[in-house]
Amino acid sequence: MKKQIALVLALFIFLLNTKAQDNTAFEKGTVVATIGYGFPDLYRSTLKVAYNTYKSSTVRGFGPLILKGDYGIYKFNWGHTVGAGIVLGYNSTTIKFDYNHYNNVQGKYIDYTETDIYRTITVGARGSYHFYTKEKFDCYASIGLGFNVNSAVQSTDNPDGANINVSKRSGVYKSFTVGIRYYFTKNFGVYSELGWDMSAPIQGGFALKF
Numbered sequence: 001m002k003k004q005i006a007l008v009l010a011l012f013i014f015l016l017n018t019k020a021q022d023n024t025a026f027e028k029g030t031v032v033a034t035i036g037y038g039f040p041d042l043y044r045s046t047l048k049v050a051y052n053t054y055k056s057s058t059v060r061g062f063g064p065l066i067l068k069g070d071y072g073i074y075k076f077n078w079g080h081t082v083g084a085g086i087v088l089g090y091n092s093t094t095i096k097f098d099y100n101h102y103n104n105v106q107g108k109y110i111d112y113t114e115t116d117i118y119r120t121i122t123v124g125a126r127g128s129y130h131f132y133t134k135e136k137f138d139c140y141a142s143i144g145l146g147f148n149v150n151s152a153v154q155s156t157d158n159p160d161g162a163n164i165n166v167s168k169r170s171g172v173y174k175s176f177t178v179g180i181r182y183y184f185t186k187n188f189g190v191y192s193e194l195g196w197d198m199s200a201p202i203q204g205g206f207a208l209k210f
Contacts, residue, residue: 026133026209032069036068042200044093061091065091070085087146093118098112115156126144151165176195191207
């Protein structure tokens, strides 16, 4: 009798484990798309300090806005899954400040205003290692590598100043993060990552699973 009870319990546990594995949040063949926002932007914070020496300055911006795709490509015997995908990002910072410059025509110093706009478009590849997955939870570590397309626009109301518009491929994109996803339904959830990604140590947003 005891052996029969033990056999039934073992079978029950096996069925539970099998069900849990069949309903894990990420495994081979799973596709997840995320859209998130990073904060604080450390690059923008550095610019605020740098331009603080001007008597009047504002630093504002949008981003980083980060879109990611993650596809399960291999599942180990111990249950962990490796994923691969892409990263697309956008970040924009606008700096407006006043400065004093000598006007040769009027023969005196005059206050002028300059506006600098910096934009970055990021394109990269990404690998992920999912080390803990349940039906609603997905914990993972990821690395990313790619490139940034940076552009800069400078404009001023100073007649002696220069208006510049520069766009070029410059800079290597690198990211190292640890993240977690939680799904409210089978296909929709939220996510958060800590580490370094597009000049932001924290990011969070929404996840859509297919």
